[in-house]
Amino acid sequence: MKPATPRTVSEHVAWVAARFRAARLYYGHGTDNAADEAAWLVSGALGIEPGGLDTHLMDVPHPAERERIRVLVEARIGTRKPLAYLLHEAWFAGLKFYVDERVIVPRSLTGELILERFAPWVDAPRVTRVLDLCTGSGCMGIACAQAFPQARVDAVDISADALAVARINVERHALAGRVRLMRSDLFAVLGQRRYDVIVSNPPYVDARDLATMPPEYGHEPTLALAAGRDGLDMVARILRAAPGHLSAHGVLVVEVGNSRPALERTYPQVPFLWVTTSGGDDSVFLLSARQIAVIGTHRSRASASRSRTRQKRRIKR
Numbered sequence: 001m002k003p004a005t006p007r008t009v010s011e012h013v014a015w016v017a018a019r020f021r022a023a024r025l026y027y028g029h030g031t032d033n034a035a036d037e038a039a040w041l042v043s044g045a046l047g048i049e050p051g052g053l054d055t056h057l058m059d060v061p062h063p064a065e066r067e068r069i070r071v072l073v074e075a076r077i078g079t080r081k082p083l084a085y086l087l088h089e090a091w092f093a094g095l096k097f098y099v100d101e102r103v104i105v106p107r108s109l110t111g112e113l114i115l116e117r118f119a120p121w122v123d124a125p126r127v128t129r130v131l132d133l134c135t136g137s138g139c140m141g142i143a144c145a146q147a148f149p150q151a152r153v154d155a156v157d158i159s160a161d162a163l164a165v166a167r168i169n170v171e172r173h174a175l176a177g178r179v180r181l182m183r184s185d186l187f188a189v190l191g192q193r194r195y196d197v198i199v200s201n202p203p204y205v206d207a208r209d210l211a212t213m214p215p216e217y218g219h220e221p222t223l224a225l226a227a228g229r230d231g232l233d234m235v236a237r238i239l240r241a242a243p244g245h246l247s248a249h250g251v252l253v254v255e256v257g258n259s260r261p262a263l264e265r266t267y268p269q270v271p272f273l274w275v276t277t278s279g280g281d282d283s284v285f286l287l288s289a290r291q292i293a294v295i296g297t298h299r300s301r302a303s304a305s306r307s308r309t310r311q312k313r314r315i316k317r
């Protein structure tokens with residue numbers, strides 16, 4: 001039986017969701033199911049904020065709006081681009097961000113912790129300096145600036161393209177006075193600066209996952225995802241350098257996706273605190289300045305084995 005032509009907003013949402021289900025799309029860039037993604041698409045086409053759709057469900061979109069919905073549906077299915085890129089919007093920690101393919105779509109679980117001001121591990125009134133390492137769209141640095149109104153935030157990324165997007169967002173949130181964007185290979189340009197909170201959602205995808213990810217991820221910058229064979233290339237560098245950039249009461253908060261087992265195998269001496277988020281309790285860790293100091297005194301298994309390999313190579317030559 002031919003499906004009925006949708007008429008109301010509610011019917012359009014149902015129709016879009018059915019198209020998405022039939023196309024077997026992947027969700028994970030702002031929603032996790034066809035119905036929510038359909039509601040987001042329709043609200044975007046109608047110029048309504050996603051949370052405001054409920055009061056418009058019985059409206060009848062006019063022809064130009066119906067055409068916008070149709071074009072977006074075909075683009076989402078035909079290109080497999082995340083909807084955030086088609087609408088140029090993403091939501092993170094309750095805030096709206098401009099996005100395009102120069103940055104990944106903000107979705108870090110760390111947003112939930114920022115909204116709670118990292119309680120109970122951080123004494124919020126004492127936070128005056130925050131570092132967002134690998135800032136991408138600027139979402140975490142901007143959310144931290146909102147959560148800690150007395151703090152100055154440094155937000156760094158190695159990608160000039162990402163920083164151009166971050167600049168748009170810093171300006172849209174009127175935070176140019178408190179959020180400083182810098183191009184840097186991790187801590188490279190930060191000198192001796194120390195921070196009360198260092199927060200990071202670095203690249204952490206291992207080589208096997210990178211090769212098998214759904215097509216939606218192919219639209220995101222590889223630089224933002226790929227982190228070597230075991231997914232730890234960037235995290236290992238952060239752990240090594242962070243002790244030199246934390247204040248005495250500072251904390252480091254890092255998202256590592258599904259790299260927890262690899263991380264714990266590599267750093268058995270580090271007492272990672274795995275923080276619970278809606279995604280579970282194995283993808284965001286927190287370490288205090290004191291806890292992370294042990295990394296300077298013990299060599300990780302990975303670096304020990306890398307240096308053994310280097311020694312063997314030298315002997316062979």
Ligand SMILES: C[S@@+](CC[C@H](N)C(=O)[O-])C[C@H]1O[C@@H](n2cnc3c(N)ncnc32)[C@H](O)[C@@H]1O
Nearest residue numbers: 106108134135136157158159185186201203224
């Ligand atoms: C997973 S994305 C996170 C972006 C943003 N924080 C978020 O949560 O949406 C990682 C970011 O790290 C940046 N990056 C990759 N290597 C870097 C490096 N060596 N130094 C600084 N930033 C780097 C990428 O350009 C990308 O924007």
